[in-house]
Amino acid sequence: MTDELAEALVALFERLGPYVRSDPHLRDAVHGLGRAIATWADQFAPAPTTHVVEQADPAGAVLPPPPVVIPADFSLARPPAPIRPLVFADDEGRGLVPVDLPVIARRCHLKAEAARVVAARKRGGTAPAPDDLVRLANELPDCDLWMLHPGDYVDAPKAWEDLGGAFAVGAEAANLLAILQTLPDALAERHRERVLYAGAEAQALMWAGVLDVHRRVDNDQVHLFVHVREFARNSQIYINRYLKKEDRVSADQWPDLLSRLAVLRDALAEARGKARTRDKGLTNLKYKLRKMAEAPASAAPEWPRVLELLEGVVSAGVPASNADIRELLLPVLDTLPEDQEPGPNAERVFSAVNEYLATRPAPADDTGTEKPAAEICAVAELLRGRQAVLIGGVERNAARRSIEQAFGLNELNWVSTRPHESVTIFEPAVARPEVAVVLLAIRWASHSYGDVKAYCEKYGKPMVYLTGGYNPNQIAHQILAQVGDRLRSLDRAG
Known part of the structure; x- marks a missing residue:
């Protein structure tokens, strides 16, 4: 094979690659092409010189390869566009692809430790060797512990202590935003605005801390800023403070903000616990109701547990009018024993089912001739x-x-x-x-x-x-x- 032919084939395969990955029909066609080429090559193989072989049984004959079909609209002129990450503008209008919040949290935690090391050195103390910090930073993408490098920074230990606190605040805020994104909307709604305001305040405090030591910019402060702004925009929440440079937050306020973030963390932990309880309860409830619908005659013993699950899932944030629960309840409602007393949340579910039934369109008139019972x-x-x-x-x-x-x-x-x-x-x-x-x-x-x-x-x-x-x-x-x-x-x- 000549070099020109090899280069041409490589170029062809590179252009075909994106299409073959995304189009199963084309992938089958390429397989067919390969089989056709192999069949063609076999025609030029020398005839066997061994003894005559008996004629093969037609029933076991190998079927010919399927025809090669190239899609009519196939073209190498426009390969599929690669998936590109979303790019957002930072506060100075530059393009930025924000990293994941857990990565921001880990990088801020390491920067907080590094800033405290510098503060201890400025006070004349014996600071621990930062080798572990540097090693951990190297395991993260773009984690620049710039405070450990030479630079024209201030010597005031208090400024570095406040910077360490500011990064601790940033780590906590990034973790809170990450937790908030995992909550069901009904539960997140109760905490979203407070968390976003706290995140906005945290990044503003980080920016002030960075400026106080004569550093112009820190990538984690910028990434946290973009996360808060876009989260608020998608949630249609207007943050009227902390997202403008003139709205300064003194870096020495970090202990108070860190304390408030801890309160929010406990609230989100409780909400996340409710979400897990809700999901588990919903799974068990749906299983019970489906099982009851399969055998309505034996459903009565299941009702105490069903009523208990209804109480739990509604308490954990599931709307009493949840359509999935309603549709599963409808086939088994008539099996509810008279002596079973629903709790307040289960009563809300039954009331919602009743209201749904009251507004459901009437069935078509029965034109049959069947006699009444x-x-x-x-x-x-x-x-x-x-x-x-x-x-x-x-x-x-x-x-x-x-x-x-x-x-x-x-x-x-x-x-x-x-x-x-x-x-x-x-x-x-x-x-x-x-x-x-x-x-x-x-x-x-x-x-x-x-x-x-x-x-x-x-x-x-x-x-x-x-x-x-x-x-x-x-x-x-x-x-x-x-x-x-x-x-x-x-x-x-x-």
Whole structure:
């Protein structure tokens, strides 16, 4: 092979490389090309001189290589553009690719130690050899311990001590920003503004400390500045202090700022713990609900743990209206035992599910000819043309119409409820003479609504506890089981 041919092939392969990496179809085509070249080369191989070999079995014959197909839009003229890191402007308009926050934190920690070494030397003390600092700095990218190098710097030990404190502040602020970025948005929202202001103040204090020792710029202060500014911009938070050079922060204020950063660190640690609890709780909750949906008949024993998990995940920041939880709860709601009392957070979840059901569009009318169940027909004979009261939850138009049609009701008066609402508001609805039965949806009603029974007894109204949903079959079953005989006697007496 000539040098010119080799160079041409190398150039060709270099141009093909980006396309082959990003295009699986082209990659298959290159493989096919290789097989085709090998097949072509085999044609020029000398014929074998050994004894005649028996003809191969056609069933085991080697299939010909697939055809080589080059995409119609393939071109070497424009190779794919490489992925470039985002470049931001620093406070002087120069381009900058900010390094990761943990790297800034580690570099600031080493610079703090180096500044304290210089402070000790300026005081005439015996400073430890900085060999370990230099070795650790060399393990990090662009970690320049400039304070250990000769330069036209001040001799005041206090300035160097404050510089060490300023870098300690910078390390703490970078760590806080890194933790904040890992939190779920709902939890981060509570701390974001305070952390960003503290980060802005930290980089301003670092800048002041650097100037106090007659150093013009430090790369970690600049990188932290860019991180804070871009984080605030993406979060749509306006930082009205510390991001301009004229808004100075004295470097000797570092102990106070370091103390405030420690308080924020504890708050973020608590938030991160909640996030981990939330994620673990959500995983367990989803597993439980899916398992219950697979076998609803045996779901009742799982409810105590499910209610406990609901309390935990909502307390850890999951919205009570979380769509994933709602969709997993819907298939198993009717299996919730009557004697299980939800906690306040679980009640919020159930209320959100109920409100969702109340606003969900009604299903299309059933045009089938299937006859109603026997229990529905039996209840319809007792309630047709009369009125009923349903107490609990939020009125659902589709469910109300379905119940009215199933039982032939003249009207279903659905009295929506709110937590801790006084039972006295239900007396007028119960007292109406045309009301034949009162239905209490205990799942969606506070336990204090059991006092509605007193009104039912006062006005002679049969009361039915609905332990399931609003399906007419379930309601019919509960009516017949709880007050069927009474309704029949009242019907005969009427």
